[in-house]
Amino acid sequence: SSAPAPIIATLFPGDGIGPEIAESVKQVFQAAEVPIEWEEHYVGDQIDPRTQSFLTWESLESVRRNRVGLKGPMATPVGKGHRSLNLTLRKELNLYANVRPCYSLPGYKTRYDNVNLITIRENTEGEYSGLEHQVVRGVVESLKIITRQASLRVAEYAFHYAKTHGRERVSAIHKANIMQKTDGLFLKCCREVAEKYPEITYEEVVIDNCCMMDNLLLEKMEVSFLIFVSHAQLVKNPALFDVLVMPNLYGDIISDLCAGLVGGLGLTPSCNIGEAGIALAEAVHGSAPDIAGKNLANPTALLLSAVTMLRHLELYDKAERIQDAILNTIAEGKYRTADLGGSSSTTDFTKAICGHL
């Protein structure tokens, strides 16, 4: 088959360990002959008035133009008068869905070995409205905003994702027993979309029940045990969730909780989906300034995020090949970075992955 035309993608290497792990991605992509050309952008050293943050307008324009990008960790500079880098990206690029696949890595042992789920988080509203004020001295309030438009949009994304990725169940996570109007509207929208996908099972799970994950993941679960938890959990296969969709704050919490089950944010990918087909993949761990520049960082989260970007571009073959190479390298155990109990450098780990391609 002839080589596809090269795709231009924006790359934000980010701060701290960012440049090293971004370098790892570049090498792996090169070794796998991924037809991507990177357009690199760094966080500026002063506030750009057009973005009200240290992100430059040019870097946002680059993502808007290329429609696809990869982002390393960015430490938001301390100080007043500017917006957080993450929140600026979400707002300016209208990144409405944050997608995080979360699965047990073969050969990397945690307390769980059967995790395989996807969290899909509404990424623009809810508790992240930024609307807060003091009512009287000593009394403050924050507004949680839920809209029909944003709820339908993320629900549609979740069901479409489930259908196109061979997933069987979508669970909407909520607290509508307390927030009847806001979470109630979110559920109403999910139900509307669910009707269009009769082949996907739809269920609703209250967030506090959902977070008793340890129960849900027990492989041999006594049915009588379930009597103490809510009916919503009485799913056919209680061992696993499949696709979870939820408002912003619950997504923030549950995606980290799930990452914790399989080894933490250093291992789990993330991708933000925006309107007009934008996809900005990102490693959501910190920039780890203490080990920056020491060739010690683990590039796995950024590499697997880059893989989600390839899937978004429908470069499925490349995505599979690279993901297999990463997972096989970790499973083999010969080359592992320090956070996984090994002693490999970032570059040796990267070379080992390239060797598996």
Add this chain to the structure above:
Amino acid sequence: SSAPAPIIATLFPGDGIGPEIAESVKQVFQAAEVPIEWEEHYVGDQIDPRTQSFLTWESLESVRRNRVGLKGPMATPVGKGHRSLNLTLRKELNLYANVRPCYSLPGYKTRYDNVNLITIRENTEGEYSGLEHQVVRGVVESLKIITRQASLRVAEYAFHYAKTHGRERVSAIHKANIMQKTDGLFLKCCREVAEKYPEITYEEVVIDNCCMMDNLLLEKMEVSFLIFVSHAQLVKNPALFDVLVMPNLYGDIISDLCAGLVGGLGLTPSCNIGEAGIALAEAVHGSAPDIAGKNLANPTALLLSAVTMLRHLELYDKAERIQDAILNTIAEGKYRTADLGGSSSTTDFTKAICGHL
């Protein structure tokens, strides 16, 4: 020592399995010669206009008078025009702190064996304000309310609890990086109270980081692993949280998450603290109507909740004796109810506990 004067306590056996597990508590208390007389109240069969719920005014008056009570599971009747039973109790009795001790049960294996923490949840405001409205069609909002008064009150309770229970650290859980005003006020109040308790270590943990519990509970944690999580987690002993204090919704989520780590809501106690020294202990699991009346239910959560009530009454000897008997019975493993993998009836399990007294 001479017998103390009998204490009168309110008992809400509740619905479903409630009466059976309440009976278990009565028997164990009798066997341990606890100087308590129960005043029993059931949920009414119609809405009491004075409480706007199925809870009778008399039952609330009973708790107000006795200042101490125990509550089994209560299924809120379905239908409109009344308030949830749990929320009515919290509001009417001003139950401002929900305290849930959460520890690994010796001999009852889960994925974790070193859990020993206390969650203390603000129980009256936050996302539970009940204030919600539609702004325009398709746009709804909920108000999260945080007050200085309620935040100081629960923080004070948490630090006092830590000090009087030999605990070393209080962690305030928040999302003040997003909700700067509301969660910010909560943190400010915690810091103020922390200054009065120099012997207790105080820290702040962002809720999403906190929920990556699996990391925090790893006994042998690679320090380099921590680079990927927030600085807040770089506590001296990363293996364990101690006392956690937090706004209402985070408490709802984290207390269930923690319960899940040690076996679920069927095993974990809960106690609500109100003003004027009120304590209402409760089992927070469901009423399990499917096994009600079959002598199958596990009374552990209600029994351990009753123990927290005894501690509140400063009946420490009785509390210890009963708790030891419960834990020893479970650890021994000869008498266990079906949810714990055994085949004992509620009454046999109860007898076994009495035998350990």
